[in-house]
Amino acid sequence: MSHHDEEMPSTEIITLTRHILADQMRLGPAATGDMTFLLNAIALTSKFIATNVRRARLINLVGLAGETNVQGEEQKKLDVLSNDIMVNALRASGKTAVLVSEELDEAVIVEGRQKGKYCVVFDPLDGSSNIDAGVNIGTIFGIYRIQDGSEGTIQDVLRPGSEMVAAGYTMYGSSANLVISTGNGVNGYTLDTALGEFILTHPNIQIPARGKIYSFNEGNSMYFHEPTLKYLESIKYPQNGKSPYSARYIGSMVADVHRTLLYGGIFGYPDDKKSKSGKLRLLYEAFPMAYLTEQAGGLATTGRGRILEVVPKTIHERCPVFLGSKDDVADLIKFYEAEAGKHPVRMSSHSTPRRSVLAGPSRTPRPSIGISASSSSSTSSPSALGPSLPFDWDAARGLKPPPYGYATPNQGSRLRQSVGGSSARKSMGVGRTGGALSPLKRIPLVRSVSWIERLQNWPSQISFQLSLFPHNVPLPHPRTSARIVAATLNTVHLVVRYSQVRQLRDDELGWEDMVSETNALSLPGLSWADLDLKLTLLNFACVMASLANAAYLASRTREYTHFYTRDPLPTQHARFVPAEEIFKRDDDEGEPAIARRLARVAWKLVRATWRWLSGAEGPAPIQAMVDGRVIQKVDMWMPEEFEKTLFALYSPVHAVLWLFWSPQNWLGVLIALGLLSAQLSILMKAYDALVKDTRILGASVLQEYDEKYVQPRINVVKRDAIVQTHEAEMIDWRPNARKRYSQFESVPL
Known part of the structure; x- marks a missing residue:
């Protein structure tokens, strides 16, 4: 090795x-x-x-x-x-x-x-x-x-x-x-x-001076102009025994240009007989890619001028694009220069002086192309490129017949359609309507999906919906759900208590008339005593539900970790824990919060019982933060809307009041239930308002402090220099930060 x-x-x-x-x-x-x-x-x-x-x-x-x-x-x-x-x-x-x-x-x-x-x-x-x-x-x-x-x-x-x-x-x-x-x-x-x-x-991508790959859509060769065809012929059938270029065309400009930047060669999407102005958009396709190509040491041209010096007239204007290795693009420009000498009046509207392309990315004053809009000024434009006949911009836009005789009325109509943008990109599924002077509109296009495609998509749709369950179930608002549940539980209590009242003697009841009427309406064979046990169990279940909701409401907490707070926080919910526990994997991460809290309470109870029986001393309390070995955690109470609303309308106190309900005090119990619900609801709303006001006040104080003291010192308005940052990303705000970074300060602290 x-x-x-x-x-x-x-x-x-x-x-x-x-x-x-x-x-x-x-x-x-x-x-x-x-x-x-x-x-x-x-x-x-x-x-x-x-x-x-x-x-x-x-x-x-x-x-x-x-x-x-x-x-x-x-x-x-x-x-x-x-x-x-x-x-x-x-x-x-x-x-x-x-x-x-x-x-x-x-x-x-x-x-x-x-x-x-x-x-x-x-x-x-x-x-x-x-x-x-x-x-x-x-x-x-x-x-x-x-x-x-x-x-x-x-x-x-x-x-x-x-x-x-x-x-x-x-x-x-x-x-x-x-x-x-x-x-x-x-x-x-x-x-x-x-x-x-x-x-x-x-880092520092540099395009080779000459490559061996060309990227052209040769399916449109029958529409290409003569300079493009001659250049492609020269690289596919080179003279003097040179190797031919390899064709690599993906059909995605980003992919083709990315390969060209790394391996060299030439990428081209020219204007042709079908697309008079080319297909690629000047502002957000040609300009960025030409900018990158020139920064990497290559060239980018329309064939008649440097792309980066073209002045767009509309935001969706199109232009021909050739970019890539410097020598390859220079070879193509020679074919266009030769063609320009033969037919000077057929030059494209995206033309600029030839020296600006070969001289590299030097800045020049804006060319005057695209400025003239009237027929009187178009024939005398100083940017006309023909040596014998001025270039007519209105004719190029299809607003008047051309001064030369090769265009027919049908060709002029096609030119106006091209200027109007009717040949929109097919990949986007949109088109444009209207003439050269009409506003551009998108034609909505909707593709119908066949039943075979729908059947093929069923497994993925089912899997996707199952992954969203139960969050994709259209449940009502938590407050509405809580009101429905509370009304149901109160109704169950009312039915249970009424069933128990019917077992009393009529002279003890006090509601003789009402009971007589209900007895007359009772169905034969139906015994209220048979339902008494079931309704009593429902009564007990409702009481347990109120207790469970109260316990769940009290256990809704969120844990916050304070890594840099050295002094103990003034709250009974704060505790110190060893730092290494924070970075250990929590094996109980998937368990609900209530289960973890109950398990923690049970374990503490077992340990306390064992220490009491054995006479052992408890663990020493963890002191404040020493050398970063312990940190603080705070369990903040974070109740949710459903539990709060249900507690206000059906708390354990409601359940107890229903147990004391009788024919003698039924009115007082109902009034007490209503007052209790109103009191708890008002208290819950006041608590929500307090939490919201506290957050707003804290954010307002922090914003005022930041705008008045912090921002004027560290974010001073300065000159833009292309790539910037503010000093807050560089300064370490520790006690000795002023000495270490004093060279960055614009005003004294």
Whole structure:
């Protein structure tokens, strides 16, 4: 065995959070932490979506929306669910102002206290139509910072991709891989499901200068333009004895681009005769992937210009995409340059100067493409690319006939349909209607499920419902259930007492008239004496039920552990326990709380009896915390709604009052029962209000102290520097923390 084989695996684990904080430390203390919170929110959504992707088939998240669950609610499709997860998490982070999703027709403008200073564009689940086949799918995202003076509008995302501050994607497959860049290279992380953390596994990803793999959907070759066909011909049938490239096309952009970043090569989804503007969305697919590719040392182009310099006009605009190894993309650009020399007027609207592509990711002023909207200005636009004839933007949008003669009216109609977005992605199961100037609408599409599929899904549905039992039983509210149970028990007591009264003599009863009437209505052969024993047993059962509910109510406690409280807590429910017991496995974890408490009380009783009989001294009480060997636990009373309401309406005192009920005092007993129930109900409501007010008061005091004393000292408003954190995550608030971290302080403590 070699020395290399004998080496122990590295224990230096770098998580995503640790890596971000390390970058922050290199930037210095001038940071607010907004980007860190935002990236952590994206990482959290990636974990959530990864869990749902693995369980999609088991919980019926595959297929199109339209199914209903047992509660009659609409069953959400996996891509729609992923969109909801991302939108809710990003909005809740409090760091976003604008959200653009592939699943939503309009941008989400965040309002109120949750508004931040970043805009996030994302495709929540790219390639979700392939999930039935187990193909890798993923989430793509890009991050902008809002422009100076802006409050967060749609114009903050209609900017070139070169103005993004971060981009990345998460691929869900045999493992969940998060690849991200904040402008300082590309790093890849793998989700460790046991730890629940993204671990750095691919630091500083660099795409090879030339690869041997190409990823094109060659099923559309008949629609490809001449430059694309010539390039594919050159790599499949190379000259000078070179080896041909290998074709690898998965059909999921995240998976194909991930392989291209690691192994090199070229990925392409060009515009063609069928899709005039391409198929991939510019804002949340092309921009983030192009950003990552250039950060990894590759190139990304539309064939006529750099992708990151295209200015989007709408949030769902499409564009052709070629990205990958620098030399491979440069070879493809040469074919487009040759074609541009022959047909300069047929250049795409996603064109930029050629030097911006080959020069690398350098920042340039915004090109003026997409600015002109009128026919008068379109023919004289300074961004026209043809040397002999200016480029007509209105003709490209299908608003007027083209100035050149190769387009027919049918082609113009197809162009307007393409601009209107009728060729929506089939994987999402949606389409678009309307002309070039009409608003875009989604066409709902519901796939009917055959009876064979329903039969096949029965076992999984039954297993899923059994796993939810008894929580999926539609029970009424606990308060309502308690009232029904209390009314039933009181009724049983009334019937029992009435049956016992009928056994008395009429002259002792006092209710002669009523008894006579009931005797006249009695059924022949029915003896009240036969029922007396049964009803007496019911009476006894009701009394025991009231006692059991009272005991259960008193035993509803929750255990809290205080690891760092040195002094004894001023409560009779606190106790000291050895620290090693906290970390031992609790073998009785599955037992109910009442069983554990009764077993503990019984064992204490046995030990006390034995010590009394043998004359042995009891154990010495555990003193306060000494060197961390013992800690404190507090058993806090946490009653639930059902037990409290049932105790107020049918307590052991109610049961005793029913036992004293007789014809002579029946009115007084009923009044006492009513007053007792009212008194206990009012007391329970007052207790609930007290608990709620105490929590509100504690939270208010803590918030005021935090805002007045803590935040102004440790979270000073500072300049954003892409990757940030606040100093509270770095400072250890111990007595000597001021000396150790004084260099981070902006104001004296």
